Amino acid sequence: MTEVHPFLWFDDQAEAAANHYTSIFDDGRITRIKKNGSAGPGEPGTVLTVDFELAGLRFTALNAGPQFPFTEAVSIMVTVDTQEELDRYWAALIADGGEPGPCGWLKDKFGLSWQIFPKLWWELRYDGEPAKSEAIMAAMLKMGKIESSVIQEVYDNA
The missing domain is CATH 3.10.180.10 (2,3-Dihydroxybiphenyl 1,2-Dioxygenase, domain 1)
Incomplete structure (x- = not known):
């Protein structure tokens, strides 16, 4: 099944943003937090992406640096x-x-x-x-x- 959902680029606040948004919406929830491995952006063990839902809509928040505000x-x-x-x-x-x-x-x-x-x-x-x-x-x-x-x-x- 095809799925479409917003993908939000953050400097380094993906987890804080997801926590904030899910605290505002009654049915908001974090569904997954993925940490950085040894390869890729960010330090190993830091949050890379956070999947969350608001009003039944799935979002992904990414920590990827300040290049794209x-x-x-x-x-x-x-x-x-x-x-x-x-x-x-x-x-x-x-x-x-x-x-x-x-x-x-x-x-x-x-x-x-x-x-x-x-x-x-x-x-x-x-x-x-x-x-x-x-x-x-x-x-x-x-x-x-x-x-x-x-x-x-x-x-x-x-």
Whole structure:
């Protein structure tokens, strides 16, 4: 069976990142840690890769040096049912050095970009009513963290 999953390049924080991410997601879990052998990058016995899962999606984190830092060109999107979930993920992912960004985006303390969006946004955005869709798009473009109540209010009044 073919499998596709994100492979994340870290300088030397793969295990710390995997531990951080799996502590945030209720079903997060580390499934494997592979240590360096005598050949390959890194010192023998240090962590080379960490496989982990978040919300049923498998990730691999690699310790491979500082050559390729994360950019906003790739992000992990999290879609949630409630504002409380959105607030919890947002706070946990920007904790300890992360940065809030515009339009529901943030960078975590490892530099990885995330988008945290309510399902409500997607439902309203693509409901077939162009004027309302444009109104909530304009509102979202003015936000940092997405606020579901504001999106709903803008939609209702458009």
